[in-house]
Amino acid sequence: MEWILLIFIGLAAGMLGSLLGLGGGIIIVPALMMLRAYTELLSGITPQLAVGVSLVIMVFTGLSSTLAYIKQKKVDFIAAWIFFAGSGPGALIGVYLNQGLEVEPFLIYFGLFMIVVSFVLLIRHLLRPLKVSKNGIRRSYINTLNEHVEYGFSPVIGIAIAFFVGMLSGLFGIGGGSLMVPAMILLFGFPPHLAVATSMFMILLSAIVSSVSHIILGNVEWLYVLALVPGAWFGAKLGAIINEQLKSDKLIFLLRIFLIIAGIRLIWQGLTGS
Template sequence: MEWIILLFIGLIASILGSIMGLGGGIIVVPALMVLSSYMVAFQHITPQVAVGTSLLIMIFTGLSSTLAYMKQKKVDYQSACIFFAGSGPGALFGVWLNKDIETNYFLIFFGGFIIVVSFILLIRKYIKPLKRKPRGIVRSYINQLGETVEYGFQPVVAISIAFVVGMCSGLFGIGGGSLMVPAMIILFGFPPHLAVATSMLMIFLSAIVSSISHITLGNVDWLYALALLPGAWIGGQLGAYINSKMTSDAVVYLLRVFLIIIGIRLIYQGITGL
């Protein structure tokens, strides 16, 4: 029974993560933590195991989504590599922070973080790039209307933001796209679809770094990872396809409601231990 549940979680998390560039861990980690309080089979799940297992799955979600976005020619490889220069070290720092965190504190912090993410998703459709001329590294992109869009960023600023994103990834087991994608759109002027696709490549690279660290610490449940993998791979492809066909407003709305409920549930579980 738990294998069917994990397969379904991996599929849904990967689809939503790929559509919005989130990575899927924002669903997998809270799902594992909530299940640990309801089902005997999941009672051994600690924050460290939930995060480590999620990050391992995120490698395959990120790879699957990135390959699909590559076919759509929406990935900015140079920008993703520059962002990874910050997110990679940040991910290692996040793993170090996660190492000794107690379950109750993790649930409270993560629950609060999820509610913040739901608020970001609430305002995301209203996010517009700052009206300024691109500086630093300037890139261009031809959108679906055939228009050439310019965007750019200062490497120091981009790497600093990516470090924080990587830290959240290593600490909470999420991709970090919930923070990186809005920053790419607002501060750097990335077209939304390009931001999501480029974010998924950065998430893939960061997940490799942080998951290796968690593996060395013994924070991966390999059986559960195998159960999550098929859904994660298929969902990554489906999410990228859906992203190319829709604005995903309805999906974002449902995800917001779901995240708020889960966030409140995790905080309650952390405070009461139930």
């Protein structure tokens, strides 16, 4: 029964991670940490193991969803590689910081992080994209309504933000999409669907770097990986299909609701130990 549960966790993580551009780690890590108190199979899960397993899974969800989004022509490869220049090194630092985290503080910090991201999304309409300098990168995109949308960013600012996102990825095993997608939408004016697709490609690259680091440190339980991968792979493809059908505002609303619920639950578990 516990193995079947892991398969469904992988499916949910792959689907929601691909749908919202999160990578799935923000679902896998909380699920593993919550279930450790209720199942014998997962009783030995530590923050380091949860993060290590999550990052390996994100390599598969990132690859699966990226292939689907490439077919939909929604991935901005230039932006993704520029952001990876920051997220890659940041992920390595995050892996290092993760080694000293105990269970209860980890849950509380992770929960607070999720709620903060949800609040940022709540006030997104009050924020305006940053002005792009003469040396900045300007891009254009034709959305599903056949509208011509322009967006852009400064490579220096983009790399700096991606570095912080990559550090959180290695630290919490979340892929960084929960912060990078809002940043791309709010600060750089990315269309939401394009931000999600581009984020998934960047997550794939960052997950490869940080997961290899966690494997070297012995933070990966391969039995859990084998149980989670099948659901995560097919869930990621399903999420990309659903993403194409949903309006942008619905994507943001779903993301906010999930972050609030999961964040409160993790903080409660960290404070009470239950």
